[in-house]
Amino acid sequence: MMFVLDAVSKAYGSTVALHPLSLAVARGETLAVVGPSGAGKTTLLHLLGGVTQPSAGAVWIAGRPLASLPPGRELARLVGVMHQQLDLVPHLAAVHNVLAGRLGEWRLLRSLVSLVAPREIERALAALERVGIRDKLYERTARLSGGEQQRVALARLLVQDPAAIVADEPVASLDPARAEDLLQLLTGIARDDGKTLVASLHSIQLARRYFARIVGLRRGRLAFDLPAAAVSQAHVDRLYDLDERADDLATAAAR
Amino acid sequence: MTWPPRQRASATPRRRPLDGRGVLTLLLGGAFAWSLATVPWGPDLVHPGGERAIAQLLAAALRPELSPPFLALALEASWRTAAYAVAGMTVAVAIGLPLGVVASGALARGALSRLGAVAATRGLLALLRAIHELVWAWLFVAALGLSPLAAILALGLPYAGVLGRIYAGLLGDVPEAPLRALRASGASEWQVLLYGRLPQALPDLLSYTFYRFECAIRSAAILSFVGLGGLGYQMQLALDDLRYGELWTLLACLVALVVAVDLWSGEVRRRLVA
Known part of the structure; x- marks a missing residue:
């Protein structure tokens, strides 16, 4: 396994960004993380990339506990992070x-x-x-x-x-054509070099087209974790449910 | 939580009539008014020959001394002053940059070692710049005699204190995100300094160094009053002998030097940004 999260949660002060969540990502797998803004996508990616430590639970990267991997050469050989701001x-x-x-x-x-x-x-x-x-x-x-x-x-x-690339919203600032180019490039590199790829995306269509597995996050909880082909419109609708979206806006505004 | 959030910020804050700042303003204003009362207003305010001296001085501005031998002398004095400034700045950068890097806390990883390194170097920098270059000059002239080395050290040490202080601030203030990314690719703090801090701070570091170079030229001119030769020394001689024409020529040389540094600085910055 490239990544194993065991009942991992993350809170910033009194704000819970991620409720206890378990996840395993195999070597060479391509995984897209989707969900509305503020769902905890970036937090999840930062945990995988070793950028932040979890508040509770354990993160394992290539079989090693994250706590034993401070930023440095060893971590850099295992995971490379591409941030939204580059x-x-x-x-x-x-x-x-x-x-x-x-x-x-x-x-x-x-x-x-x-x-x-x-x-x-x-x-x-x-x-x-x-x-x-x-x-x-x-x-x-x-x-x-x-x-x-x-x-x-x-x-x-x-x-x-x-060994693994973690990319936070790699196509957020690109027009649709360029977004496809970049994802093609990114997934091509992962495939050719046998690298694990985890990327957060806003577009379910792009996630389905370019990734093997999709994880849906909603308000800091795992909504679904499925092979890309098995993700249905119902899953997507529930993820972005309008009713509860109003709640999301309220919590985002309150922050 | 309520939505929309209460708009506390838009309410106009009432200002108390007399806060700490108001009291200070009153105090300073009062001190100024009182100082006016202590001036002995009257015909003796300007000394008797003063008006005539000023008139002569101003008249001389129209006919600066331009005889070839004096121009050669002024040129040599300018050269000497510029040379002191360049050598002094070299010493200042050579001492100020490493001290500034340490004082920025950029190289220390642990909180405690950072605190120690920062406090020690900041203290040293403060000591260097607390003593004015003229005082350093007296000290070095006493120790080394009237040698160029005394002038260069007298200029270099306090300037190192100022440069180091500013360098530390500039190096500590660069955007953090690229530094974090460098650390994430396995870079050490030294490598982060080379690839993240210095490149990001470079335009400001250069601007400030050039500005201090201008100051160094003025200081070098003043230092030469101590007897080290240069523009200031020639000015003193000209003033003592009431040769105001020569004074204006020397002043023009000083201005030319400062303008030259300013143009150079602009050119370097332009190339850096292009």
């Missing part, structure tokens, strides 16, 4: 943002030299080639378009080469 350094050239994925493996001197004369440039080139922006190697990241920056973030993950 979190690139806009002032650096794309090549340095991509090669930042190697920092866990590099010594300090090598990282310093690389800022002047990029090391292992063939890795950066191969990664940028794969995401389709090979020609942007030395472009300042701030000058790239949103879609291109997303690809730089993906290239950084490719260079980091973790």
Whole structure:
């Protein structure tokens, strides 16, 4: 198993983001997490990515308890996280943002030299080639378009080469055509490299088309956990139920 | 929970007539009014020859000293002042940057070691800049004699204190999210400094360093009053001999130096942003 969550819950102060939830994700599986805003998708992904620790319960990543994996090289080899805001350094050239994925493996001197004369440039080139922006190697990241920056973030993950990729709303800011391109790219990489992929999405259609398994979250609870083909319109309707959506709005407003 | 939420924020807050700020304003205003009363208003306020001296000084602005030998002297003095400023800034950056990095707490992982490192370096930086460059100059001239080294250290140490303090703030203030992402890809704090903090802070670091460079030129001119040579020293000689024309030429050189640094700084920033 790549990920095992055992009765995991997460609360921020008195706000419960995730009620006790258990989930297992096999190596090589592609899993989409869907649900309305505020359902706890990001919290779940942050737990899988080792970004936050659970309030209760246990998270296991590749058979190791998350508590024993502080942010660092070991965790970086297991999971790579792509945040919604990408979190690139806009002032650096794309090549340095991509090669930042190697920092866990590099010594300090090598990282310093690389800022002047990029090391292992063939890795950066191969990664940028794969995401389709090979020609942007030395472009300042701030000058790239949103879609291109997303690809730089993906290239950084490719260079980091973790066993699993966790992507939080990877297509939230893209138009429909570009969203399909990116998901194709992302799931293609997972398939070709045998990586586990967990991504949160708003669109059920996209989730059904590109992922093998779909988990529905609703107000911090597991609504369903099914093979993509088994997710019916009824499931979706219940997930976004209008009545209770009014409740969601009220709780969101109260926050 | 109620919906819509109560609109507490939009109610106009009533201002109390006399809060702490009001009292302070009154006190400061009173002190100013009182200080006016202590001025001995009358014909002796400006000393007798003063008006004539000012008139001569202003008249001299129209005919600055432009004789070739004096221009050569002014050029040499400018060169010396600029050289002191450059050398002093080099010392200041060389000391201020490492101290600033440590004082930002960027390299310490544990809360306790961070507190210790930050407190120690902040204290050292405060000590360096609490003493004015003129006082440092007296100290170094006493210790080393009238040597260029004394001027450079006198300029470099207090400037290191100021630069380090500002660098620490700028390095500590960069957006955190990219730093977290770097740590998540396994980067150490040193690597986070190189790939996250320094690049994000670089435009501000450069702007501020150039601004301090301008200040260093002014300070270097003043330091030369101590007897270290340069524009300030020449100004003092010109004033002592009432050669106001020379004074204006020297002032123009000083302005030219500062403007040159400003243009250079603008050019560097333009290239960095482009």
